[in-house]
Each structure stands twice: as C-alpha cells, then as structure tokens.
Amino acid sequence: MAGVSTEPRPSPLKVAASVSFYMVAAIAMILANKWVLNETDAPVFFLFCQLVVAVLLFVIAHVVGILKLPRMVDGPLLKGLMPMIAVNVLGLNFNNWCLKYVDASFYQIARGLVLPFTVITSIMFLRAAPPSKRILLACSIVTGGFFTGVFLDHVTASGLASSKDAASQPQGPSALGVFFGILSSMSTALQAVVIKRALDVVDGSAIDLAWYTNLLSAIGTIPVILLAGELPSVLSLLFGTTNSAALGTFLWGTAVTGLFGFLICIATLFSIKVTSPITHMISSAVRGVIQTFFSVWIFHDVISLGRGTSISLILAGSIYYTWVKHVEGQKKETLPSSGQSGSSGSGRGGYEPVPMDDLKGRSNTSGDRQD
Numbered sequence: 001m002a003g004v005s006t007e008p009r010p011s012p013l014k015v016a017a018s019v020s021f022y023m024v025a026a027i028a029m030i031l032a033n034k035w036v037l038n039e040t041d042a043p044v045f046f047l048f049c050q051l052v053v054a055v056l057l058f059v060i061a062h063v064v065g066i067l068k069l070p071r072m073v074d075g076p077l078l079k080g081l082m083p084m085i086a087v088n089v090l091g092l093n094f095n096n097w098c099l100k101y102v103d104a105s106f107y108q109i110a111r112g113l114v115l116p117f118t119v120i121t122s123i124m125f126l127r128a129a130p131p132s133k134r135i136l137l138a139c140s141i142v143t144g145g146f147f148t149g150v151f152l153d154h155v156t157a158s159g160l161a162s163s164k165d166a167a168s169q170p171q172g173p174s175a176l177g178v179f180f181g182i183l184s185s186m187s188t189a190l191q192a193v194v195i196k197r198a199l200d201v202v203d204g205s206a207i208d209l210a211w212y213t214n215l216l217s218a219i220g221t222i223p224v225i226l227l228a229g230e231l232p233s234v235l236s237l238l239f240g241t242t243n244s245a246a247l248g249t250f251l252w253g254t255a256v257t258g259l260f261g262f263l264i265c266i267a268t269l270f271s272i273k274v275t276s277p278i279t280h281m282i283s284s285a286v287r288g289v290i291q292t293f294f295s296v297w298i299f300h301d302v303i304s305l306g307r308g309t310s311i312s313l314i315l316a317g318s319i320y321y322t323w324v325k326h327v328e329g330q331k332k333e334t335l336p337s338s339g340q341s342g343s344s345g346s347g348r349g350g351y352e353p354v355p356m357d358d359l360k361g362r363s364n365t366s367g368d369r370q371d
Helices: 012-037 043-063 075-101 104-110 114-125 133-152 175-201 206-227 231-239 244-274 277-299 305-338
Strands: none
Touching: 012 043, 012 075, 012 104, 012 244, 012 277, 043 075, 043 206, 043 231, 043 244, 075 104, 075 175, 075 206, 104 133, 104 175, 104 277, 104 305, 114 133, 114 175, 114 305, 133 305, 175 206, 206 231, 231 244, 277 305
8 A cells, every 4th residue: 555644643732832842942033134134244153153142052962962963074964965065054144134134024025036036946956846826826916915015115214104213224125135036036046956965965854954063164264254354343342441341242142042043943854844844834924023013113123005015925825836736736746546548648747846944034954044
C-alpha cells in the first residue's frame, strides 16, 4: 500500500502550540530588532552579535543533550555550503538595513516581493513548470500590494503622518529602505534554491544545517563589518563615555534577539513538521496583522490608507497563493488514479512547490527570516 500514510496526524493542541510559539518568537524578533536598530549605527555588528548568541545557545543545547551537533568542518563541506552562507549573510544584512530605514509596520511591505521572486527563481533554477494562471494572479495581487505601499503610503519614515511635526521630513517610505527590502526579497527567494543543495551537503539534517549556517554566517559577517565602515561606530559604542544608554539597549537587544533567533530556528523546524502549508501561511498572515498593531503601539507608527491597503493585498495574495497550491497539489495527487490512458498530458503537473518559509519574514535557518 504505497501511497497510504501511516503517520498519525498531530493533535490540535500541538498544532496550536506550534503556531503560537512561532508567532510569539517571530513578532518579538522583529520588534526587538527595530528597537535596537533605532539606536545603533552598526547594524552589521548587531547582526554579528546576534549570530554569536545563537551559536552559543546551540553549543549549550549540545552540552546539555538537547541537540547533537556535528564537529566536522572540512573543505568539501565549506565548499558545498558556501552559496548558502553567502546568500544568508547578504540576506540577513539586507533585512536589518531594510528594517533600520523603514517603519516596523512597513517592513512586510518593503519585503513584499518575496512571493513573486520565489516563483521566478524556482522557474529559473529549479526547473519548475510554468505557473498556472491562478498562481500568476496571486503574484499579481502581491505585487500590486507592494507598489500600493511604495507609491500611496504618505507617512514619513519616522512614523508621523503629514503634520507640522513632519513638515521638515520627506514624505513616503524611505527609498533606501525599499531598495534593501527588494534585495532582501531576492535573497529570500534565492534561499529556496540554495537550501535544497545545502541540505544534500549535510545529509538532509535541518539541525546540522542550522548550526553550520549560524556558525559560518557569524564568521562571514566579520569582513562585512569592515566593508560597511562600521568599525568607528563599534568602537564608539563599546568604549565611548557618553553613550551608556545606547550600549545598554544594544546589549539587551542582542541578548533578546539572539535568544528569539535561536527559538525561531527551532520553532520553524517544529512548525513545518506539525502544520500544513495553509495553517502556516494563515498564521503568518495573522502574525503580520498583530505585528502591525504592536508597531503602532510601541513605535507610534501611523497606518495610512495606502499602507493598510498594501498590507491587506500582500496578505490576501499570499493566502490565495497557498490555497491555490493546496488545491493544485490535491489534483496532482489524484491524477494517477483518475486517468492512466496515456502520458501525453503528464507534463502539465503545474508549478512545483518550493520552500516558502521566508514569507514568515525571516530565514528559517539563520535565527531572523521574516516573512
């Protein structure tokens, strides 16, 4: 009986616990990141510290027996993981730079092109079949939401609506923040390609991949600190005499985001195992709404009509895409039993699914990302 799954369905309580755990960790991660990035001029160094905290937590989990980490790092392993590490380091930095220059409530808009870019990269690099018309419609809705937010959001980058307090500030979202958001979306889409090959290098172990990704990304971030010209800011932060409050915010933020980054990594792995894609996408949509409310409450973001419409379109398009993928997947499963009169039409299997974990806001192996 080859097509019958004997694996028991997870209980509703386990699914609810998994979704809640992931949502809390992801929301806390984004808000804590924004809190620190508002106060620091060294976002790359901040990322490095986050990765170091995540690596230390992996080591502690290994020592106490929660996880078993590999100890071997050799040339073939490094060569095989290099594309994944490069994309991860760039993607995480693009995430932080994007979040630094836009409001927390605008972050998911700035990164709103993850879905269209993922469809494009899957066709280009994974040899997926051409997407169906409904998939293209979903991508069009998401893309329309992105451009609605970019061109029709008339809230300043500091979160103030058009008023005398914001008269001296440029209207609309930060062009630099949107630029980094587009680059972040592209890197997230590329992760769907490189993660497949990286998993082959570590024999399919997601835990091993998460460990190597955090460890090697931390090392790979060091030269980026120098290239970004952050060394003076780092020295001023650590050894300056007038910025004790900024240093305190940085240290607390690093500890909190490093912890939640580690928890997100674990939560993502657990969530994928016990939830369906539709449950996962709907939870991501709910998380986006909750994150928006917290952004208004904590950072005093203003949700303009354009911004609210943009967020709604991106979430609606993403949910519609997931529903279409679910329906097309069911049709594909029933295809062998419904018609065996030839193979002439078998090539139209539809658009192959790709990992969509980064619609959550963060990369699943980095400790972020973010759909």
